[in-house]
Amino acid sequence: MEPGNLTGVSEFLLLGLSEEPALQPLIFGLFLSMYLITVLGNLLIILAVSSDSHLHTPMYFFLSNLSWVDICVTSTTVPKMLVNIQTQSKVITYAGCITQIYFFSLFAVLDDFLLTVMAYDRFVAICHPLHYTVIMKPRLCGLLVLVSWITTALHSLLESLLLLRLTFCTNVEIPHFFCELSQMAQLACSDNFLNNMVMYFITVLLGGGPLIGIIYSYSKIVSSIRAIPSTQGKYKAFSTCASHLLVVSLFYCTSLGVYLSSAATQSSHSSAAASALYTVVTPMLNPFIYSLRNKDIKGALKGFFGMEAIKKELISTMLVIAICLKIDHAIFFPTSQLHHMRQGNDTPISEFLLLGFSEEPELQPLIFGLFLSMYLITVLGNLLIILAVTSDSHLHTPMYFFLSNLSLVDICFTSTTVPKMLVNIQTQSKAITYEGCITQMYFFILFAMLDNILLTVMAYDRFVAICHPLHYMIIMNPRLCGLLLLVSWIISGLNSLLQSVMVLQLSFCTDIKITQFFCEMKQVVQLACSNTFVSDMVMYFVTALLGGGPLAGILYSYSKIVSSIRAIPSAQGKYKAFSTCASHLSVVSLFYGTSLGVYLSSAATQSSHSSAAASVMYAVVTPMLNPFIYSLRNKDIKRALKRFYGMAGTKGTIIQR
Incomplete structure (x- = not known):
């Protein structure tokens, strides 16, 4: 154990x-x-x-x-x-x-x-x-x-x-x-x-x-x-x-x-x-x-x-459980024939070992069930947000356009790490190939950064809506929304490519144990037996630039939003204005709070398992909570979901015919 x-x-x-x-x-x-x-x-x-x-x-x-x-x-x-x-x-x-x-x-x-x-x-x-x-x-x-x-x-x-x-x-x-x-x-x-x-x-x-x-x-x-x-x-x-x-x-x-x-x-x-x-x-x-x-x-x-009869309220719950048990969980990175990778020097390894949380066999079913549940909730919750936005024409606005993209990114973000972990537990293996590790690292950085930039774009959207309400539809036109999304993808893609190329230049020797449940870049760089100075400098510079920049943009947007809300004379008007950005503010606080907590915990403790457990908060828990935060406080989303459920019943009958 x-x-x-x-x-x-x-x-x-x-x-x-x-x-x-x-x-x-x-x-x-x-x-x-x-x-x-x-x-x-x-x-x-x-x-x-x-x-x-x-x-x-x-x-x-x-x-x-x-x-x-x-x-x-x-x-x-x-x-x-x-x-x-x-x-x-x-x-x-x-x-x-x-x-x-x-x-x-x-x-x-x-x-x-x-x-x-x-x-x-x-x-x-x-x-x-x-x-x-x-x-x-x-x-x-x-x-x-x-x-x-x-x-x-x-x-x-x-x-x-x-x-x-x-x-x-x-x-x-x-x-x-x-x-x-x-x-x-x-x-x-x-x-x-x-x-x-x-x-x-x-x-x-x-x-x-x-x-x-x-x-x-x-x-x-x-x-x-x-x-x-x-x-x-x-x-x-x-x-x-x-x-x-x-x-x-x-x-x-x-x-x-x-x-x-x-x-x-x-x-x-x-x-x-x-x-x-x-x-x-x-x-x-x-x-x-x-x-x-x-x-x-x-x-x-x-x-x-x-x-004479008792209501059968548990039937729907049992059906959901039955459906979940039938979901195919064979989603994993390719385990092709092992071979030596060549990057700069010859790297005498073909795989890494993901240590995860615990090596105790009796704990694996508990960890498997916990992460499978969180993953299914994440995918289902964010998928419902996407379906609600796409199926309701009333939600075809810039705010919900960015929200649906955020939900898609959250699904992808969680899918880069959790399925591989679940497969490793199920097959009682901790191995991930060199190619699989680099691929996982690339997509993890891509979607994590994209999450961050999208939150910044959504903060700008709320800034325009509250501070310039009369010009909102003119400023946030479909062309600008598409351009902001495209720029976000390009920046995130280039950043991920740069980080992955820097790792490919490193050589690795005998220590192949990654003290995480996924290939985290910082952990992989620390395992290198070649000089990591350039990789470290690039990593710290990019983190400061693409982490601090969006955060500064969010803080600036909300400083202007607060000033505009304070200028509204009626209490009801202030509440209505603030309620439009309360969900976004909660998600931003959760994202940055958990991310900051992970790095503070990794700096404060030498325990690898504590660091891995802290990573769960921003890698799994945050994407899982986002749809709940947005749907529970949003009448439009709840109304769209009710309409979607009504449409689903009608479509199911037509398909069967």
Whole structure:
């Protein structure tokens, strides 16, 4: 196993609550009962909300999401514990442990975020009742849930990747019934300072932040309730948030109790028993708290049990999964007969080795599934943007013309790296031919630079639209748009050709291991055993020119945009003007933030796996998030997608005939 250095373990031992054989049947029965009650109770909440149209409100929408997350957070820990008791085994594989940590962190923090969102919902309902439906509209509710999922997923990914860089030696006993992050970090025999700092910082940020939001919401709620003159009105207002307040108190009190008990006692079994309170007991009690005090839920459950048929909402999901499983993933660079390349001197190598993230065989299915999912989401999301723009004549404008080209580039950008990585994992090979490496490097630089220049062109488009709205159609005519796109392709192509030719002049000897999941130019140049001074100078000059130039153009455009927006007298006008460039600004921040983060991380750490993990952010995650950023805040795109889906159904019928 090689997350960082060689990790000499392939599995861990979960000691559980007790090692006494006589207690195992009791523990098994107790946790099985709690797990079944948790799943059944929360499932009934979801079914009640989905089957009753009267409960299709923001409060119950968030409640059904909370119930779903409660099922998931319990399912990450209890089933494995029950299997271990039944098979009289305490073993969990390394890959299984990392996977469990990822999903447990994901759903635990998501639980916290959803409780905060529900507190905000109650705040709006009680403090601003007349504007409740206007503020808490479906778009905002969906956006709040989506942001919660994205934030928690990125947090879990960060924690898991940091854990992969640690090495583990002989101590493989985890004094818990599941793989807990802090326990795993304590077992590492390598330096875990960075892990601890990140873990404490994120705990304060993602734990304290939502708690402050909840406290603030309830301080305003209490003030509003106290201002109500009648006792009956106060009781009615407070009853709408009593269940949520109980769940919040239960969640934070049990979480706090676990960490206080682990700090106060050295007994591992006491700490594990305390953990059962917030990992098992709290999700089990939530449906009881919400249903016993809620007439709407009880009425919906009665109506649900009286129905003859249950809605089949999972069919579409299963169809999508089936389609994804049938996608041919044999997209890779040619593996022709190996031969020596000639560039300047004779280069005595015919291939490189892409080390990727980890050499542990048991981790490969996890990495394969994660990257395949992100790749499919990237291709599908950006393809939908392209189809929406091309199929709707209302979107044949300069802004959407550049957006569709950006989506095409994002698909190509991801396709230069991920398919080869997936093929290597599937074939259990790390080799990439010399020709394949140069080709991959060429197209990666081409599309990365093209992404950067297109973002600059889109910033100029927004500058003209906001600062010169009356002359927009005259300035941004089709000829100029095509010319800007052509110049972008030419500059990016020449830059990629120059960089590739500089690499071809280098000679390589015995060290052929690239500590990345793709051929990155900087890594390849460092492997050369010939003089790399010219290549380094060209690389740094081009990076400063073609990286700093577009960034300066974007900053200048937005400085003018901000000045123009500030000059607009009405608040509504300012909001409307800013909303037209908010999505682009988010994408630019994501692109430059992740790119800067990669190079800062590679400069700050010597860990090759940390550098490779950081590269994922701008090479895979950013292209995946771009279509979500543009579509969720854009009514035109969503309307075009709805029309496209309607057209697709009609076309499918005609084709069959």
